[in-house]
Amino acid sequence: MTATVSRRNTVLTIGKYAALAFYLGFALFPLYWLLKIAVTPDTLIFSEGTRLVPSAFTFGNFMTVVFQTDFLAYFWNSLIVSFGTAFFTTLIAAGAGYAFSRFSFAGKRLIIAVMLITQMFPLLMIIAPIYKIVAGLGLLNSLTSLIIVYTAFNIPFATFLMQSFFDAIPKDLEEAAMMDGCSRFQALRKVVFPLTLPGLGATLGFVFTAAWSELLFALMLISKNDAMTFPVGLLTFVSKFSVDWGQMMAAGVLALIPSCLFFLFIQRYLVQGLTSGAVKG
């Protein structure tokens, strides 16, 4: 009896790990391929097309990308846009999320409904109007335009995310702080804010990645080389007659670095955040 149970447990455990391994392999394989092509010498890319490990390595692609293309400028532009977007979106979403979570006011349901509706339209539908608005403001080819547009698009989701984090913080805590002599703002700053750090981290991370990899608007609103963000810049590796795979992949690998660093930095907040959102207290 106990033997069968423990055997079944072993089988279950093995099965679980096998499933995890399969998923991991599936998810990471494209990343591996990216890295592999980035370090494969140009001459071997097509001749050794499907070999898992290339027969020779080179860092030439990275060198070329960093020193002979505008990649660093794109990279810098992307950093500005992504950090700007993440900062402003999170700031606004935190305020709005707090209000949704704690206050009842006229029009609250309506605002929430409208925010949900904005998430329903395919982006393609609104590209033309957005282009017109941005052009009208004279902001074409500026990073500011991207920050504004990205912020506007990310606010609804980020607000709902922040609201759920605020909802998870018991109201009692703020009330206790107010009984202890805090004003509402002090209660927010000294009690609620420290407890929302995981939520802020998660929201920052989410918005940062979204802005970092956004292509459609960047492509539409930016045509000058010196304001290009990194995803648009990647396309410059595609010329009329050929694609420079090696350099493109090298640029891709470099582009992963800030996202990875960012998530490394916020991940301890993030993990806490995801559980504290799910389990109250």
Next chain:
Amino acid sequence: MARIEMRNIAKRYGSVEVLRNVDLEIEDGEFIVLVGPSGCGKSTLLRMIAGLEPITSGDLLIGDERMNDVRPRDRDIAMVFQSYALYPHMDVARNMGFSMEIRGEPSDERQSRIASAARTLGLTALTERLPKALSGGQRQRVAMGRAIVRDPRAFLFDEPLSNLDAALRVEMRLEIARLHRRLGTTMVYVTHDQVEALTLADRIVVLNNGEVQQVGGPLDLYERPANKFVAQFIGSPTMNVIAATGAASTVLLNNGATIELPAPGDASAVVEMGVRPEHIDVVSPDDGDMTGRAEVVEHLGSDTNIYIEVEGVGPLMVREHGNIPAKAGDLVGLRVQPQNVHLFARNGTAL
């Protein structure tokens, strides 16, 4: 220290009336307990005193000043929440000293008050822990500590012991009683628990459906309930209430039994008679006012509870002191102690 006065206070959420006509004067240093069934508005009343809930109409005075529109932080009142509401990111000492920190009081003064509160509550060894590393009872103590560090004008407690197990509850109850004796500060205490109410209170306020039913000392409420609700709410086990009619100084039960009241009076308005389980005596089957059959007998050691079905009257509960040799199925005689009978009119008021 301050007295708290409520004048004709009402509370509405939209069209829902949660409290009405609340008039209450709480003397300086008094221990007032609010009791009532779930949803009757106890927490709401407490939160209005705290300033966490706006008052729809009426006046709230603390220390003879009108407080309706004063912010919670300026009322100088401490509150212990049912959930304890400890700040999870602060250690025990900082939790307790938080109010002084906010008021910008000097650090050494703060430390000494924290230390003395921690000593009082037996928390000295725990001051550097975070709340998540404390047991339920310890958290409860920290919540109390946070209140007493401040030396406020009044304490408010919203069911502070309801998350503790029975033994700890008794211990903390004594702790609170001791605290009140030592500090002499006005306390308003909300509870579901009769024993807490009866043991802690100088006066008990019984609420039902948003209205004050009766205010009085524990024994007043037990001996002279103002109406049927209070009669059944206070006292455990619950008072038996049976249909009855009255004439002059006699009460007539539905099974034909009569009970002579000790004091002559007019009992003609009576529709129900109440008698507490401890005020019915078990006698031999032919004696007494009526006879019934024991259905369940509970031997508690110090007491015996007997559930008796009396034909024409209904089920009655009887509590006898000590261990009496009755068992289920026995035929028993019951004698009602006439001096301890409560009579109610049709609208429930006591006569």
